[in-house]
Amino acid sequence: MTAGRKSSQNKQDWNTPIKYANLIHKFFNYELCLDPCSNNESIIESKNKYILPIDGLKEKWNFNSIYINPPYGRDHIRKTTIKHWIKKAYLTNIDHRSEILMLIPVATNTSHWKEFIFSKASICFLYDTRLVF
Numbered sequence: 423m424t425a426g427r428k429s430s431q432n433k434q435d436w437n438t439p440i441k442y443a444n445l446i447h448k449f450f451n452y453e454l455c456l457d458p459c460s461n462n463e464s465i466i467e468s469k470n471k472y473i474l475p476i477d478g479l480k481e482k483w484n485f486n487s488i489y490i491n492p493p494y495g496r497d498h499i500r501k502t503t504i505k506h507w508i509k510k511a512y513l514t515n516i517d518h519r520s521e522i523l524m525l526i527p528v529a530t531n532t533s534h535w536k537e538f539i540f541s542k543a544s545i546c547f548l549y550d551t552r553l554v555f
Contacts, residue, residue, distance in 0.1 A: 437464050438491045438525060442548075446489050449523060455485035459492050459507070466491075479506055483514040491525040505534040512538040 438446065443465045447454065457464065458478030460471035466489060472478035479502060492507035504526060511522045528547065529535055539545065 436491070436494075437461070438466055440465060442525065446523060450487045450489070450521075454487050454489055456483060456488045457490075458483060458488065459490055479510060483510065483520065484518045485520060486518075488514065488520050488522045489524075490522065494527060505532075505538075508534045508538045512542065 447467060452467075454466070454468040456470045456472075457466045457468040458472045458481065460466065460468075460473045460478075462473060464471070468489065470485065472481050477500060479500070488511070490507060490511055492504050493502075494504055496503050508524070508526065511524055514520050515522055530540075
């Protein structure tokens with residue numbers, strides 16, 4: 423659970439829906455360099471993928487293009503939240519000038535939106551649906 427939302431299942435490794443995966447591939451001209459939050463069922467095609475037990479938060483993200491669909495809930499084992507992923511994306515953009523696209527919930531009342539997104543990032547919203555996890 424995060425930002426007042428409840429997951430429909432006790433699961434954190436949801437995959438990007440195919441219609442958005444296709445748009446993500448087009449956005450990066452089919453040259454996506456890193457997916458740091460991948461899993462074995464992911465349909466996101468990237469040159470590099472971090473899949474647990476490789477912890478994407480602990481690895482380097484010095485790549486030109488990065489797509490992130492982070493875990494939305496609290497990871498009690500690694501003691502992380504979505505804020506950690508957003509902060510790393512923000513710092514990676516500053517350090518490496520990486521082009522980063524994230525699929526995250528709209529939670530404008532949260533500290534991570536106020537600290538790392540507002541006035542610091544370009545924001546696009548899904549207009550056709552609200553993803554339900």
